[in-house]
Amino acid sequence: MENYSDFDKLTLTLFENKISSFVDNSNGSILKSFHERLTKKSLPKIYIIKENNLFLYIGTTTQSLTTRFRYGLNATGKNGYHGYKWKTSKTIQLYVWCFQSMSKQQIENIEAELAFLIRTKTGKWPLKQNEIHFNNEFDNGKEIAEKMLIHIQ
Template structure:
């Protein structure tokens, strides 16, 4: 991957619902295109609270769709006390709960990969793994809510790309 990175920055904030449940609003900060919100190809996303890394994820879905799925699962878990299909949503969502004394806004960086990467999930996961590892090396902490990472030693560009991403967002 030698082309320039397409990175968009968003503000993720609590959006009140009639029932008082946790919902979200994504607002572009550095892009007028908002491509990540409807992007059909593979992407990585990095969630931060101030300068604290919370989570690094990978998806082959629009950023908005990916977050809608997780927020829906989180609301379901809060309402009924059971995971939906074994999934409770992102643990970091609780930071947006208006009933708690927590930040009301998080930052999300989305790294959009070209369609040519759609059939190379292992490469994106390798970049994700290297990105999480680089965060650990630089900050001395894993992202707060990171539960797993994938490494792939077969994709030699993963570390270089991860460093390039981290240098652009920090």
């Protein structure tokens, strides 16, 4: 059983397609980079990006967040990928949950349920969402998404 109140909450400042500062919102400390667990490879993660209380994006990755964000912030459209639509934001709030024991399909199911819950509660999909991976492979996805969303509203 995962602990949905155990997540990372950071404020990131962006400058010229790079993260220029990391602040841990749980204690106000300034960090040099992401928390160690967020840089682990092969560890499934769900992350939510907010700006001024607006939901911008929900993503999943098994990569290190350092690698994933570098790719999404630096993409120029080569090979068709333009990167994150929110990469021009100046300051964002990042919420990240790590899931030791879930498959890619389960994580993507939770991602879709989170996007739908946000749409239901706000009337809008996450504002800078590129795509959502829908599937019906995990019966507990909606319940988990609800538990996660409670912590960041």
